[in-house]
Amino acid sequence: MDHRERMLKAARGEWTDQLPWAPRIDLWYNANSSSRNLPAALSQEATLDEVADLIGGAYHKIVPEFLNVRAPEDNIDRALGVYRLRGMAYRPELTGVEREVRKEGDVTGGHLPYSGRIRVL
Numbered sequence: 281m282d283h284r285e286r287m288l289k290a291a292r293g294e295w296t297d298q299l300p301w302a303p304r305i306d307l308w309y310n311a312n313s314s315s316r317n318l319p320a321a322l323s324q325e326a327t328l329d330e331v332a333d334l335i336g337g338a339y340h341k342i343v344p345e346f347l348n349v350r351a352p353e354d355n356i357d358r359a360l361g362v363y364r365l366r367g368m369a370y371r372p373e374l375t376g377v378e379r380e381v382r383k384e385g386d387v388t389g390g391h392l393p394y395s396g397r398i399r400v401l
Contacts, residue, residue, distance in 0.1 A: 283338035302338035305331060310347045356381055 281289075286300040309328045311317075316324045321334060332339050344365055349355055354364035357374060364371050 287338065300338070301336075302340045303332070303335070304340055305335075305337070306340060306345065310345075314347065353381075 281297045283300065283302070286296045286298070287302070289296045290300045306328060309331055313324070313326070318324055318326055318331075322331065328345065329339055344363075344367070346358070346363070346365065347355070348366045349364055350366055350371075354371075356379075357364075360374075362372050362374065
């Protein structure tokens with residue numbers, strides 16, 4: 281029985297051969313891969329799926345990999361809800377928006393000067 285069959289049986293309330301397991305290791309992976317500190321059993325370019333294979337867990341695919349961007353500056357507008365992820369078929373751009381972005385060490389911060397009204401459509 282594979283991971284998919286276990287998950288589907290469990291969702292139907294049926295018994296499986298072992299407990300279905302799909303670990304949320306994405307936060308650990310993001311921290312360790314960005315600092316190039318993955319375990320020696322993995323290459324430093326290993327993907328999240330390769331880590332799941334190594335530990336015998338199923339793939340966790342519900343939440344997008346928010347740090348998997350084309351370039352570091354693609355994370356700048358994330359706090360505004362604007363995502364530019366590698367797997368997206370489009371790349372949103374903000375036009376007519378002034379913002380100040382500073383990088384100090386490992387920290388990138390931004391300031392969006394705003395005066396006026398917010399209108400939600």
